[in-house]
Amino acid sequence: MMCRMKIRPGHQFSPFGRSAEMNITLLTHFKEFEKRSNTGQLVVDVLGTAAEQVRWDRMVPPVHLLEDIAAGGVALVYPGAVDVNAVGLEAISRVVLIDGTWHEARKIHQRSPYLLTIPRIGLSTGVKSRYNLRKNQKEEGLCTAECVIEVLRMFGKHEEAELLYERFLAFIRPEGVMRGSLPGSRSGTNISCPPQLMP
Numbered sequence: 001m002m003c004r005m006k007i008r009p010g011h012q013f014s015p016f017g018r019s020a021e022m023n024i025t026l027l028t029h030f031k032e033f034e035k036r037s038n039t040g041q042l043v044v045d046v047l048g049t050a051a052e053q054v055r056w057d058r059m060v061p062p063v064h065l066l067e068d069i070a071a072g073g074v075a076l077v078y079p080g081a082v083d084v085n086a087v088g089l090e091a092i093s094r095v096v097l098i099d100g101t102w103h104e105a106r107k108i109h110q111r112s113p114y115l116l117t118i119p120r121i122g123l124s125t126g127v128k129s130r131y132n133l134r135k136n137q138k139e140e141g142l143c144t145a146e147c148v149i150e151v152l153r154m155f156g157k158h159e160e161a162e163l164l165y166e167r168f169l170a171f172i173r174p175e176g177v178m179r180g181s182l183p184g185s186r187s188g189t190n191i192s193c194p195p196q197l198m199p
Helices: 030-034 040-050 063-071 086-091 102-110 113-117 144-154 158-171
Strands: 023-028 051-055 074-077 094-099 191-193
Touching: 023 030, 023 040, 023 144, 030 051, 040 051, 040 144, 040 158, 063 074, 063 094, 063 113, 094 102, 094 144, 102 113, 144 158
Parallel strands: 023 051, 023 094, 074 094
Antiparallel strands: none
16 A cells, blocks of 8 residues: 655764664654654654654565564554553663554554554653644644653653653744644654553
């Protein structure tokens, strides 16, 4: 259904450094790459080589991700039963988030057998989303960048989380600004993490 896999490695600057213990993979629906309202590229811009945006392809899964899953240490942020809590975070070296609308995220999850085999992370924060660049968003959900911020905080990456949060606030529409005014920078993501498991 999708085209060939596409990876956006981001800038060379990485707040995590070369010896990072945890990396972020955004499994992104192809439509998101052209949306100015997507926050996935914002994540890559801020985290550099510690994050990647991978184009989802049902027929051609990302080989490096499959290898990491087979080796262990990969967890998924997605609604549902929680398999990983704060006690087991030290075993996680890569966190996967689905980057797309709610409908797209469900489709990607259901059509990607390899995602059904990895443990899920819970982010019970009770945080209310500040994302305001799209209509009809789930009130209880967070956008991709907000989910990554919560993941970073969970892993103790507070400096990186605050840097991404500051960039996210600059990216979204300020309160009181009419809909239709989108930020000039190219970034984005959809809402793919509800706070109950966060996601």
